[in-house]
Amino acid sequence: MAFHHYKAAGGVVIQQGIIDGLDAAQNYVLVLDRPGRNEVRLPKGHIDPGENPQETAVRETQEETGFVDLLVLADLGERQVEFDYRDKHYIRDEHYFLMKLTSPRRIKRPAQDEAQFRPRWSRLGEAAAALTYTAEQQVVAAAVEKYLSQGK
Numbered sequence: 001m002a003f004h005h006y007k008a009a010g011g012v013v014i015q016q017g018i019i020d021g022l023d024a025a026q027n028y029v030l031v032l033d034r035p036g037r038n039e040v041r042l043p044k045g046h047i048d049p050g051e052n053p054q055e056t057a058v059r060e061t062q063e064e065t066g067f068v069d070l071l072v073l074a075d076l077g078e079r080q081v082e083f084d085y086r087d088k089h090y091i092r093d094e095h096y097f098l099m100k101l102t103s104p105r106r107i108k109r110p111a112q113d114e115a116q117f118r119p120r121w122s123r124l125g126e127a128a129a130a131l132t133y134t135a136e137q138q139v140v141a142a143a144v145e146k147y148l149s150q151g152k
Helices: 053-065 111-116 124-130 134-150
Strands: 002-016 027-034 039-041 044-046 070-085 088-101 118-123
Touching: 002 053, 002 070, 002 134, 027 053, 027 124, 027 134, 044 053, 053 070, 053 088, 070 134, 088 134, 118 124, 124 134
Parallel strands: 002 088
Antiparallel strands: 002 027, 002 044, 027 039, 027 118, 070 088
């Protein structure tokens, strides 16, 4: 089986009251439905040459969700995940950042991201369980703990 090791970065966006249609008294986590794979994921992607993990996390979150006015609140650290996909074994070093929106402004997403990902807001207490993979559930749990401890 082929082997592939790479670095990725992503964001956990936690928000209260800025998005139309959401209960202003509740906190929400932005997740991505990925119907083509029957998954619910966090926004993340490959770190491009010359980018640092935070730059990648912001760029990927913008591209995959369309929300562009993001503020990084905290570094959530790095984790390593391993998985098999299409006859390849992957090791991915994932670096996550806690973020919030500074406005609800959105841009048109790249066609590939538009086709793959459907952004949705999940209530803070339900977001981790909504995610497909344990590693991302753990990231959201850590993000929620950090968010609540900062009193944001």
